[in-house]
Amino acid sequence: MDFGFLDQLWVARIPLLKGLGVSISISLLSIVVGTVLGVFVGLALTYGYRPVQWLVRGYTDFIRGTPVLVLVLASYYVLSTVGIDLGPFQAGVLALAVFCSSHVGELVRGALQSIPKGQTEAAKAIGLTFPQTFAYVLGPQALRQALPAWVNTAAEMVKASTLLSIIGVGELLLRTQEVISRTFMSLEFYFFAGFLYFVINYGIERFGRYVERKTAVPS
């Protein structure tokens, strides 16, 4: 039996590897795009003019209150009805990036608001402009503050990438299911896929810890 699984694994190695590659691409793209967007969302939530704040607040509350699966399906099926025709991969990454941005936005807002007001005042008092204050005083502190939660979000995005199998993106889960439907070895191959997801997320977590250690302020 064991030999049989390894045999089947060898046969299925190409589609599984491709699936893994697609899963990693989805995760990386949505994390990167979501984080960049999210930083702007967080800035708007913290420093934007009132109307901007309300608008962005509405955006994050709406996105965070919606299941990711619904976002993925909407991105793929609904956007095409209004003339935006995206392939399943693009639509899926868009949905995940949007989801990620609302979470990162909240993280950034929380981190910035947790910095005592005296920091901004001290920066002003030595004559720094707001962009300088953000770049040298608030940003670096917020980054350290938000890092642990950001690592969590990144891991969530890897897990959420499996939802793209629903709209037919050939990522790791869909490829695994295809292999299972041919070999009927559901236990083995699901375990194997689960193991791969674990390895990715464990790697992200270790990386997060490493960065945290590197940027820790002695006290």
Place this chain on the structure above:
Amino acid sequence: MTNLLEIRDLHKRYGTVEVLKGVDCAMRQGEVISIIGSSGSGKTTMLRCINMLEEFQGGTIAIDGQEIGYETAGGVRRRKPEREIARQRAMTGMAFQQFNLFPHMTAAANVMLGLVKVKKMGRDEARTLAEKWLDRVGLLSRKDHYPGQLSGGQQQRVAIARAIAMNPKLMLFDEVTSALDPELVNEVLQVIKALAEDGMSMLIVTHEMRFAYEVSSRVIFMNQGRIGEEGNPREMFLKPQTERLAEFLKTSTFN
């Protein structure tokens, strides 16, 4: 000769509450003025208006004849552009009750930030100057320490070095010893005293009456948003002219 600082009819409101009800004050180069008064009398607020940490709704503040924060053109009073306000803030230095050092930077980096980013000084030059001032406040050996590794008194001295290194025309001290343990108060007061002896112009909001008495050339007593009384410290403390000041001094401790 123009005054270093000239405040005219300063009014400040928070919503409907008026906390400064018309303050006038002129200060010459090299003066050391202590501002005393009970909490809520407006002394800290007045200080914070001078570097635009607080907006004010009426009156003018001028440093070296330059109007701070607002300009009036054609009868309309407008806030100056942020860039201009930032530049004006660099004319004053400020030390805070809570020190407000940047916790992610070493003592030296705290002092250097303004020199490099605002004064556009080269890093080497800025480092030399930062070390000179850290030496002056007795903390050169701590230059590579982070604020979290320093005592409150040491943090406050670094904060003073950070402000003074910018070579301000006027130093503002906002209750700089109020958050310190009693045994750490003196080291900070010594630093301020040394600056006074160097001829630095200073406005000091403080609860340390003996210190105010010893260091100031003039004392201002704030009372309910106005200047209640002012004069040289000897006369103020020994022969208060107003009921209010006499009352206040009675409840204050001299130690």
